[in-house]
Amino acid sequence: MRDLKTTFGESAGKIWQVLSKKGCLKKDKILETTKLDEVDFHAGLGWLARENKITKKDKDCYKLDNTNLESEIGTNAGKVWKILDIWGDADFITIKRLSNLDDNKVHCTLGWLAREEKIYIDEKHRYNLK
Numbered sequence: 660m661r662d663l664k665t666t667f668g669e670s671a672g673k674i675w676q677v678l679s680k681k682g683c684l685k686k687d688k689i690l691e692t693t694k695l696d697e698v699d700f701h702a703g704l705g706w707l708a709r710e711n712k713i714t715k716k717d718k719d720c721y722k723l724d725n726t727n728l729e730s731e732i733g734t735n736a737g738k739v740w741k742i743l744d745i746w747g748d749a750d751f752i753t754i755k756r757l758s759n760l761d762d763n764k765v766h767c768t769l770g771w772l773a774r775e776e777k778i779y780i781d782e783k784h785r786y787n788l789k
Contacts, residue, residue, distance in 0.1 A: 662779065663769070663773040664773055667769070667773045667774070668706060670695055670699040670700065670706070670770075671703040671707045671710075671774075672703075674695070674704065677693055678713070678721060683720040684722075685721070701763045704721075705732050709732070709736075712726065713728065714727045714728070732764075735768045736768040738768070739760075740772060742757045749786055750783075754786060
């Protein structure tokens with residue numbers, strides 16, 4: 660199994676490459692161009708937001724710039740970190756339920772936390788703090 664840092668980092672790299680070549684793109688165009696699925700897109704988005712490299716413009720257009728996603732994704736990452744701190748480990752469904760976040764937001768937060776090297780996933784597909 661590949662680690663989160665490698666997997667999410669590669670997804671972020673694909674998003675970064677397409678945006679650096681094409682400028683501002685909507686999510687659907689990024690998915691089409693990169694061939695990423697929803698999970699990898701949102702994890703990569705969270706990763707890039709943590710690196711302060713992506714911003715969301717009007718009409719869901721993403722581009723490379725200082726992030727404006729920090730308040731949302733960073734706040735949600737704090738919630739997920741707290742859940743893992745209390746529970747010790749948790750699967751995706753548990754994180755989603757306890758955080759009251761939808762799938763996409765959870766994946767963004769996991770990308771953010773993976774970029775910070777604060778989480779890993781074990782062989783039982785449970786997320787843990789490092």
